[in-house]
Amino acid sequence: MTLDVAAGTQLRFSEYLTDLSTAPESGASLIETWFPARELSQLIAKDRRVRDPAYAAHRWWARRPPALLRALLLATALPPGITEQEFWSRYASEDHHLAGLAVYDPFMGGGSTLVEAQRLGASVMGSDVDPMSVRIVQSELTPVNGRQLRGYGDQLLNYLRTQLSWLYPTDPDAQPLHYFSIAEVECTSCSETGPLYRNLVLVRDPKKLGSVVRDHALTVFCPVCWKLHHLDSSDRKVIDCCGKRFKITNGTYSAGAFHCPSCGHASTHRELRTGVARRRVIAVEETQVNGRRRLRMPNKADAANELEAAQQWEVQRDFLPRPEGEIRATRSDERPRSYGITSYEELFTPRQLLVLGHAFRWIRNNVREEKLRRALELAISNCLATNNKLCGYATDYGRLSALFSVRGYSLPVLTVELNPLHDTAGRGTVAACVERVAKSDTKHVRRHIWDVQAGKPVPNTFSFDRGEGRSWVGLKNATSASDDGSISKIDVAVFDPPYFDFIAYDELSEFHRAWFGELELAGDPLLPKSDDPVQSFGTQLGISLSEMVNRARGSKPFAFTYHSSNPDAWKAVGLALDNAQLAVTQLWPVRSDGHMGHHSNPGNCEWDVVVVCRPRVGTVRQEISHSADSWVSEMKPLNVNEADIRNFNFAIQMAQPRFAKAL
Known part of the structure; x- marks a missing residue:
């Protein structure tokens, strides 16, 4: 299942990439020197009860906060030297700051990365092994006219009530x-x-x-x-x-x-x-x-x-x-x-x-x-x-x-x-x-922005449009080669890979897919195998990262979010980075799951660690200055639980021997 969702015509992935061959070269990245992790964590908390219509059309089980993804996309694409005021000004702006760039997410899930990138004017492409993911993301990127849909909805309800109202007898x-x-x-x-x-x-x-x-x-x-x-x-x-x-x-x-x-x-x-x-x-x-x-x-x-x-x-x-x-x-x-x-x-x-x-x-x-x-x-x-x-x-x-x-x-x-x-x-x-x-076809979205002068989140209404960028989403195994693996046309890659301590979302989405006759996935989900979980997970994730490296254009780093209080999970991430010949150039803690509700218990991680990485070639080794204690101190008054302190420590230990800076 592949679709150029902007044009409404089928298009091979390699053809889509070829169309983007004239996009400009990338440069160094702001996210390797500065990122407003503490302020963004507060912003995410404020957005917790704000419903963005783009994401409300259908349930997906593992969405990262849209505010986090918007900030990551901007910080990855912007050059160093941007001031705090300039960054937040662009974050609050409806301008297409990513116009001309191609953003890729190989684990698109519910599509939040792609929607936020599209709103920033980028051309977007994403893939997933799950047919339900493709259905949902297609709808998010090209929503139908709401008035027309309501008209059909009225006709559908009239039919159902005419035929089946006897099922629910009314006094x-x-x-x-x-x-x-x-x-x-x-x-x-x-x-x-x-x-x-x-x-x-x-x-x-x-x-x-x-x-x-x-x-x-x-x-x-x-x-x-x-x-x-x-x-x-x-x-x-x-x-x-x-x-x-x-x-x-x-x-x-x-x-x-x-x-x-x-x-x-x-x-x-x-x-x-x-x-x-x-x-x-x-x-x-x-x-x-x-x-x-x-x-x-x-x-x-x-x-x-x-x-x-x-x-x-x-x-x-x-x-x-x-x-x-x-x-x-x-x-x-x-x-x-x-x-x-x-x-x-x-x-x-x-x-x-x-x-x-x-x-x-x-x-x-x-x-x-x-x-x-x-x-x-x-x-x-x-x-x-x-x-x-x-x-x-x-x-x-x-x-x-x-x-x-x-x-x-x-x-x-x-x-x-x-x-x-x-x-x-x-x-x-x-x-x-x-x-x-x-x-979901509305352009008006109520979310929070950061007021630098007041030092706090304030409500804001965005009027997003989708820019001129093209969009491609399709079924694809993240660990398999694309139609043409030699074509390298990715400017920005921001993603959220499956977690080592996973919830098998494909088992949940199968409940919906059963009605569409789409029980088969495009490949095996990226999950640890029981006989050797670290090796199997790290190898699979490394293959996906390697493919992104081969497609990369310019010198922008990749950024992905991850968390686990299990040391094996971070060992697997380190193995994946080694297999893809990637160095870690920055780590940032962000509180993104404080809204877990029923899922919260002392063993849950509520903080993600943003891992920024780039090919080792062109980097020089440097000592890491991060520590879990410093992160906890920097994030006050936000709470960090014991599970996340372990999460922080394991992330830093993973990055320690791989930490480098771009030449």
Whole structure:
């Protein structure tokens, strides 16, 4: 899959590079002498809750902060001697400071480097082994007209509601939004079937900013008769029902296991095959005409509707698009197979399969223009994460928790099925996902810039356009040669290689690719092999770096971000640099992952180390002056945890014997 996304015509990588053969020579680089790491770290923190529409169209799991990439691109392309004021002036400017330069990212992932480079006026090229990455980046670099996409989105929703509104029966005064359910599992010891639940709480109104305003402080359920109890105090500890008293905080699932109410035996999800167990709908959350939400018990019509949906899916499944393929047994993360789920189709309810299948079929049959068709397909692909069996619920906020909120196939004890056809509420409805793609064509982006005089970040609205540079993105194994490896036409390379202590993002993206029939990658992901992880990872990364060296034009250095508190990871990076005959000319610490949320724990790294490197030929050895202690001191008052102090030390140890400066 290769595409000249600017012109909309197919183009070989070598032909693209040949077209850039007249670009000017590169020179020395600012990033080897100065970089505003501390100020940029504060800027990144301020941008943490700012949504850039270009990146909101579809989830990607490993984005570096756009502010970091914009700064790295500028500092790599600018010559030494630029003052702090001049640098930040250019950072805040909408001018095309990289016009005439070619920027390359061989691990483009979600495409942030390429988008930021395009906004700076560069010609951009990127590749990845993952077809989903290519789809997402194509959309980011050449977004469709939002007005046209909204028009098609309206037609799609009208069709879906005409054909499938019966799936979500609506009362005159209320429309279903969420269906709450729990698994009913069979004890592996006594074979009794019982409900699996962590506690009795369904929703709560803690009066938090941004949470749903409710008529009651707490809604809980009885685990015997399933009656809902609407409580006016969130301090209640027990409920009385069915002649018994139940502690609200008690459940049958705790410490990672189901405890059978009959015999007390503890069983894991793997033993219970919880992911394919029968589920009981215990409550339906509705939106009312007055704007308030309410919870009700499911009725006979709801049960009949579920049965009808299952029957209709069996009739229609061979005529509708659906997720293809088995979930690989050889995985770095055994989930969701450990839940008993072995195929991608099993991750969806019949209702969800009907809606998603009809949506994809309508798009492919009715949207002729390729760009608009791909944009609508991307919207429905993003909708998958909020319309599957593994969605949970943020109890205190009243929001659905999408799959991959914690970068993995988590199995919530209380699962929530969304009504994707809801028109006014709901996280991840068809309407909301179409709108996210439609908004990505905006030029106006609210982000922060650095005020040198005030010494702090201040809000700013950019009006980006994409300049005259060309764009190429395609499927490619980073460790394989390009169409013509002898052509060397790269001015700037800024990238974020896979991490040694990796999360296998290809296993996550496969969830989306299954709907497109694109389960195969363009090559093996760059991951350490178990028999010799340092050697295997370093060799593969070194091949990729060598190819960039062979394509380089001029004398600009490369810059990449990396972090790990594992010494083997940094040993592998050093091996890769040696294999590519590269010297390290600078290191910079930047706090880029302070927003990790669920992922944060004492072992997580929140700081990247920017590694700047260039070919050893033309450099002279020099002593490194960096130390972890000096970095920690320089970055105050920003916090550096113990994992990152190890990260810093290992990075400096790696660079020590390879440190040099350009002649």
